[in-house]
Amino acid sequence: MSTAEQGYFTEENSAEVVISRNAKATDARLAEVMAVVTKHLHAAVKEIEPTQEEWFEAIKFLTEVGHTCNDWRQEYILLSDSLGVSMLVDAINNRKPSGASESTVLGPFHVPDAPELPMGSDICLDQKGEPMLVRGRILGTDGQPVSGAKIDVWQANDEGFYDVQQKGLQPDFNLRGVFRTGADGTYHFKGVKPKFYPIPDDGPVGRMLEKLGRHPYRPAHLHYILEADEFETLITHIFDPDDPYIHSDAVFGVKESLLATFEKVEDAARVKAAGFDGPYFEVVHDFVLAPAA
Amino acid sequence: MSTAEQGYFTEENSAEVVISRNAKATDARLAEVMAVVTKHLHAAVKEIEPTQEEWFEAIKFLTEVGHTCNDWRQEYILLSDSLGVSMLVDAINNRKPSGASESTVLGPFHVPDAPELPMGSDICLDQKGEPMLVRGRILGTDGQPVSGAKIDVWQANDEGFYDVQQKGLQPDFNLRGVFRTGADGTYHFKGVKPKFYPIPDDGPVGRMLEKLGRHPYRPAHLHYILEADEFETLITHIFDPDDPYIHSDAVFGVKESLLATFEKVEDAARVKAAGFDGPYFEVVHDFVLAPAA
Ligand SMILES: [Cu+2]
Ligand SMILES: [Fe+3]
Ligand SMILES: [Fe+3]
Structure with a gap:
């Protein structure tokens, strides 16, 4: 032996x-x-x-x-x-069929009971920051619009804080909302241009990042949970490709397919049509849901 | 890109x-x-x-x-x-030249200021357990005796507890001692036959071991730190090869070369010569120290 x-x-x-x-x-x-x-x-x-x-x-x-x-x-x-492990576990559990939108991490700031709002509502409750219009379509991999899809969206404000991080300072449910698509699968709502923010860096992980020459920032993004009958639930973000940290998200959440465009609109006719009283950012992004298994 | x-x-x-x-x-x-x-x-x-x-x-x-x-x-x-990681780190940091005694983990029960005792002393201060005589030589890899070697030894009692785990119940410094070799490199001291004991198993590691079908026991052993000028310090144990857990030490500390023999001596002349008044266990083990780098 x-x-x-x-x-x-x-x-x-x-x-x-x-x-x-x-x-x-x-x-x-x-x-x-x-x-x-x-x-x-x-x-x-x-x-x-x-x-x-x-x-x-x-x-x-x-x-x-x-x-x-x-x-x-x-x-x-x-x-x-x-260390990219959360993103790896997310990727392993969310391999999507070709053509479907990709997932990314949920993050710690989702709130389950955000209010359902009429399509087109402004989720910014305190008029702070640069106005933004987000619009697009929810589609199946067959290209058909998804009716009755539930869009749960949440974002940080123009200073990089979520409402739950600034209770009393921001209104409750600021920059959160739930929308539901109609027969044409389109969605649109108003918010503010989001800003990058740091993950908590005053603990041992922050000190490790510093020694590794890494910053703690996540590039500006909007969070989404998309749910619809007969489709796989999609947890994802869309990102501002012009953010200074877009190539170095501290938690590796960025995927190329999740880059949106944040177009600055100054044309008076478009400003008026969108219901703003000055320049705004327009974000157009479609999501494609995978069929339920 | x-x-x-x-x-x-x-x-x-x-x-x-x-x-x-x-x-x-x-x-x-x-x-x-x-x-x-x-x-x-x-x-x-x-x-x-x-x-x-x-x-x-x-x-x-x-x-x-x-x-x-x-x-x-x-x-x-x-x-x-x-998970065997402590033993692996020990092995990596203590690769010994051929012929030198092998190391094993220090463990948490060493006390730095145990008393230096005259060679031959009994480290058992409460007369509990089966008496034991331990003897042998401290040698260099050249086979020559090591003079002035410091032998720091400690052990659990016959119920598997160290003095520091039973303050008030065991005398202070029970079953601990420091000895120093003379010119012939020999050592001998008395103690009690040690017993297996569990690592603390009332926490998450203990629950993990249980789900893995593993017990928490370490087979009976004596701990040693051997120090001498011009030699590498050796931290090791010797083990009782007849212990029920000898093939399944919970911390993987056993190496084949660290198996000692615990001979039960009942011969009246030997009992008398060893200074006991009844049967005892005799453990004979030489240690070979590697030269300092
Ligand atoms: Cu590996
Ligand atoms: Fe976020
Ligand atoms: Fe021990």
Whole structure:
């Protein structure tokens, strides 16, 4: 019997020895997951060859990330986000058929009970920022309009804050709304041009980003959840391609297909037709929903 | 320019996109470490293909491991220990020349200021358990005795507890001692036959072990730190090969070369010569120190 078969540790067979201990697991999926985790974890340690001090630094970092989590702050999700893991899990769970719009991460600022508004409403309740008109169509992969689609939209204000981050400062449900498409599948609503904002960077993840020469900003975006009978729910954003951080989203949420255009409209006739009293940004973006499985 | 070069996330290039963000890192070693971590982390996620719910279970587990850490409990070290990572880091940092004794993990129960005792002393201060005589030699890889070697030894009692775990119940410094070799390099001291004991299993790591069908026990052992001028310090254990958990140490600390023999001595002449008044266990083990680099 080899030392590994006896259960004895060797540097060479370290992962195999650890994995072999799970032979009597009661949770088969956990055993499968831990076998993969153990294999890649040991491979990483063998490649890094950490000193004992570096290993203990890692232990302290993971502990501090845990200690930073509380009822309203989830530093492990921030770590997952900032290492691209959240986007990877999103991608794995949302592989779309050709032609369908792509997903991106939900983010922490969705509120489930935003009010349903008449199509065309202005979701900006405090008249702050540069006015914006967003419009487009909700389509199936067959190109047909989707009737009765529920469009749940939310965005940060012109200073990069969501209403829930500025309770008392912003009106409740500012820059949030739910709309429902008619037979032609079109939608339109008013808001304000969004601004980039940082993920919380005053904790261990922020300090890690700083040492890695990375900034904590997410480029300006609008969040969407699109739901319709007989279609897969789509959780996504659209992004401002002219944002300074468009190529370096701190959480890797940008995909090329999610770039919208933010056209500045100054033509008096168009301004009047859109119901504004001065220049505004017009964002035209269609979404294509995948059929339900 | 490809989407990856633009910094946009794709499922295929996920790890490369994340790693490319560290180009301006101020901490070059951290960037090197995080590149390896990111590569293996993304590989693991791609192999596991977790659902969103499974990913969130992992986030909650890591958070709970962090929340279980306090001034006297380090659950992340337990996690590292129970996944064999602590032993792997130990092995990487303690590759020994041929013929030298092997290392194993330090463990959490070392006390730096244990008393230096005359050679032959009994470190068992409460007369509990089966008596044991431990003896052997400290040698160099050239086979020559090491004079003036400091032997720092500590062990659990016959119920599997260290003194620091039973303050008030066990005398202070029970089953700990520091000895120094003379010119012949020999050592001997008395103690009690140690017993297996569990790592703390009332937290998230213990619950993980249970789902994996693993027990939390470490087989009976004696801890050593051996220090001598011109030699590498050796941190190791010796183990009882007849322990029920010898093939399944919860922290993977056992190596074949660290198995000692615990001989039960009942012969009256030997009992008398050893200074006991009844049967005892005799453990004979030599240690070979590697020359200092
Ligand atoms: Cu790997
Ligand atoms: Fe957002
Ligand atoms: Fe121990």
